[in-house]
Amino acid sequence: MSRAERLLDLMQLLRRHRQPVSGHALATELGVSLRTLYRDIATLQAQGAMIEGEPGVGYLLRAGFLLPPLMFTEEEVEALVLGSRWVVERGDSRLGGAARDALAKIAAVLPPDRREGLDGSALLVGPGEPIPVGDAELAAIRSAIRAERKLEISYRDRDGSESRRTVWPFALGFFDRVRVMVAWCELRQSFRHFRTDRILALTASEARYPRRRQAMLKEWRSAEGIPQR
Amino acid sequence: MSRAERLLDLMQLLRRHRQPVSGHALATELGVSLRTLYRDIATLQAQGAMIEGEPGVGYLLRAGFLLPPLMFTEEEVEALVLGSRWVVERGDSRLGGAARDALAKIAAVLPPDRREGLDGSALLVGPGEPIPVGDAELAAIRSAIRAERKLEISYRDRDGSESRRTVWPFALGFFDRVRVMVAWCELRQSFRHFRTDRILALTASEARYPRRRQAMLKEWRSAEGIPQR
DNA sequence: GGCATGCTGACGGAAACTGTCAGCATGGAA
DNA sequence: TTCCATGCTGACAGTTTCCGTCAGCATGCC
Numbered sequence: 001m002s003r004a005e006r007l008l009d010l011m012q013l014l015r016r017h018r019q020p021v022s023g024h025a026l027a028t029e030l031g032v033s034l035r036t037l038y039r040d041i042a043t044l045q046a047q048g049a050m051i052e053g054e055p056g057v058g059y060l061l062r063a064g065f066l067l068p069p070l071m072f073t074e075e076e077v078e079a080l081v082l083g084s085r086w087v088v089e090r091g092d093s094r095l096g097g098a099a100r101d102a103l104a105k106i107a108a109v110l111p112p113d114r115r116e117g118l119d120g121s122a123l124l125v126g127p128g129e130p131i132p133v134g135d136a137e138l139a140a141i142r143s144a145i146r147a148e149r150k151l152e153i154s155y156r157d158r159d160g161s162e163s164r165r166t167v168w169p170f171a172l173g174f175f176d177r178v179r180v181m182v183a184w185c186e187l188r189q190s191f192r193h194f195r196t197d198r199i200l201a202l203t204a205s206e207a208r209y210p211r212r213r214q215a216m217l218k219e220w221r222s223a224e225g226i227p228q229r
Numbered sequence: 230m231s232r233a234e235r236l237l238d239l240m241q242l243l244r245r246h247r248q249p250v251s252g253h254a255l256a257t258e259l260g261v262s263l264r265t266l267y268r269d270i271a272t273l274q275a276q277g278a279m280i281e282g283e284p285g286v287g288y289l290l291r292a293g294f295l296l297p298p299l300m301f302t303e304e305e306v307e308a309l310v311l312g313s314r315w316v317v318e319r320g321d322s323r324l325g326g327a328a329r330d331a332l333a334k335i336a337a338v339l340p341p342d343r344r345e346g347l348d349g350s351a352l353l354v355g356p357g358e359p360i361p362v363g364d365a366e367l368a369a370i371r372s373a374i375r376a377e378r379k380l381e382i383s384y385r386d387r388d389g390s391e392s393r394r395t396v397w398p399f400a401l402g403f404f405d406r407v408r409v410m411v412a413w414c415e416l417r418q419s420f421r422h423f424r425t426d427r428i429l430a431l432t433a434s435e436a437r438y439p440r441r442r443q444a445m446l447k448e449w450r451s452a453e454g455i456p457q458r
Numbered sequence: 459g460g461c462a463t464g465c466t467g468a469c470g471g472a473a474a475c476t477g478t479c480a481g482c483a484t485g486g487a488a
Numbered sequence: 489t490t491c492c493a494t495g496c497t498g499a500c501a502g503t504t505t506c507c508g509t510c511a512g513c514a515t516g517c518c
Contacts, residue, residue, distance in 0.1 A: 002474065003506065004233040008276055011296065022463070033508050038465065047234060048300065050340060055464045055515045064340030066297045072331055074375060079328035082320065082403065083312025091311065097245075099308035104244040105298040112292070119247060120443050122374045126404035145351045146303065174311065175355035176405045214349050231505085232475070251494065262477050267496065284484040284495045 003040075006030055010040055014051065015066065020058035069109045074117055080106065081121040089125045090174060092138035129177055134196045138172070140204055141181050141196070145169050150207045151183070154200040162200065163187065170213035171220070182220060184209070191220050232269075235259055237299065239269055240290075243280065244298060249287030301339070303346060309335065311352040318354045319403060321367035358406055363425050367401070369433055370410055370425070374398050379436045380412070383429040391429065392416065399442035400449070413438070413445060420449050 001009075013026060027037040041059065045051055050062040072080070084103050088096040107118045144151050151169055156162045167183035178195050185192040221227075230238075242255060256266040270288065274280055279291035301309070313328040320328070336347050373380050380398055385391045396412035407424050414421040 002232075002272070004236050004272060004474095005276060007233045008236070008296065023465095024463085035466095035509075036507055039507085042465090043231070043233060047237065053464055055462080055517095057463075057516090059464090062340070064300055064338075064343070067300055068297070068338050070334060070338065072334065073327065075324065075327040075371075076331035076334070078371065079313065079316050079320065079324050080309065080331050082324070083314075083316045083328060084308065085312075086315045086403070087308050087312045091308065095304065095308050095311070098302065098304040099312060100245050101241060102301055102305035102309050104241070104247075105301065105305070108244055108292075108298045115292075120446075122400045122442060122446065123371070124400055124402045126402045126409070128405055142304075142307065142352070171351045171353055173353045173355045174315070176357055180355070213351060217349075217351065252496095253494085264478075264497095265476055268475085271496090282495055285486060285493055287494075 001031075006032065007040055007044060010037075010044065011049070011061075011066070014059065014061035017060075020054070020060045022058040023053070026059065067105055067109050069111075070106060072106075072110065072114065074114065077110075077114055077117045078121055078123055081118055082123040082125065085121075085123070085125045090128060090131070092135045092142075094135075094139040095142070131177065131179065131197070134179075134199065137196060137199060137202050138179065140202055141169055141172055144204055145172065145213060148208050148213050150205040150209050152203040152205055153194065154202075155194055156198050156200055166205070167192070167194070168209035168211065168216070170216040182217075184211075184216060191216075191223060230260075235261065236269055236273060239266075239273065240278065240296070241298065243288065243290035249283065249289045251287040252282070255288065301335070301343075303343070306335075306339070306343065306346050307350055307352055310347055310350040311354065314350075314352075314354045319357060319360070321364045321371075323364075323368045324371070360406065360408065360426070363408075363428065366425060366428060366431050367408065369431060370398055370401055373433055374401065374442060377437050377442050379434040379438050381432045381434055382423065383431075384423055385427050385429055395434070396421070396423070397438035397440065397445070399445040411446075411449060413440070420445075420452060 009030060010026065013029060014021070023034055023037050023041070027034045030037065030040075032040075041051055041053065049065040051059055051065075052062055053059050081103065084099040087099040091099065103118060107115050110118070141151070148168075148170075150166050152164070152166050154162060154164050165185055165187040167181075167185050169181050169183040171182040173180040173182060173193075178197060181194045181196060181199075183192060183194065184190070238259060239255065242258060243250070252263055252266050252270070256263045259266065259269075261269075270280055270282065273295075277295040280288055281291055282288045310332065313332050316328040317325040332347060336344050339347070370380070377397075377399075379395050381393065381395050383391060383393050394414055394416040396410075396414050398410050398412040400411035402409040402411060402422075407426060410423045410425060410428075412421060412423065413419070
């Protein structure tokens, strides 16, 4: 049996056992040495499996690796599909792909009768005005926000004057016609909004910024008078 | 990328495409040769995945695969949250509530560390121009579509002339500034679009209409020159 | 301390993987 | 019919990965 097949088997094994299983037992069941089992576990963990190992106890697959069955009402399915269609239509292509993937995963764990609601949903998103972008840039911005890392951008402001700045991005706003990155600007020492279509160049920095993005978001919200939801 | 990882990716890729996909497309997406893709497909099939391949058509993953899908990635959660926020912002209130409920259910199955990404997501939906509505009407339209039931409406068309008609609604389009119900109009004997803000009154009928809404949607799509997705 | 277990590093032979090439099969389109 | 897109299989050789063995450390319980 090839390794790839064995890894799939291992997942099934862990899924079956609700009690902790010793590595030795797993190794035997898979017909493989203990050392190899440890390597397999490590590989699965590297792919995101939340497998917990405790000395003297054994291994246990924690919830959070495989998607359990989900139950949604028809209306909830409609809402998710409509929202995802909007993301596909208006988000960058990576995010659109993610939306499709998410729906596909949901479809896979939905009871069969609800599943058809996914493809056949009657709620459509009309095409909007094409948004000038920056597809790759949007993905870069999102990833910088997620990792709380600085960005260096060349920006042309409303008046046409260009500048180069280092910013701490913490939010991305999707409007009908434009997208706006919200960030702390090191140059101006204040919160600034940057229309993505005015960003001329963008470099992701290795450096993390010193504040938490959640905190900045909250602060920015109150500064702008936006309710905290 | 290791083979094991690639196999999981391949499963998700197949899940995502609900239509047949050519092996060549899959191989390209995975960054691997066509021959290797065939080998991967064979491996998955040997593991019990029901993947159908037809010459001249492509591959299709039948329901009943071997493993439930992996947990959502961060990007997928972002996409779902953004989409739901848009629905809350732009949908009718019932649908917005459903979007919230759906997110809550998703949150319940997320591993704890991922859960905070839900509320704290940095992707925001900008407020759009307020849409004149009809909140209750929208819910009524959606429900009529779902049940494939006729609606009687009073409508004021572009020219300002009013009419009363019975329609068979089968789709609802969300545009930036307006929402449009798509229906078969008994009066005109053709597909018609009705802006929801021009619907003066609306009565849900008990009577079901004689056609399937999926079929009408498909027919309307090709009549309008809209690709079938 | 003894024990069961988890976990890590190193090593060399064995096994699997991969791309290339070559060819066949099938079903729809021209 | 002839084409074409596609699925599918076999063979081969270079490369990569894998795997068992050994050796050792850590943790927590008795």
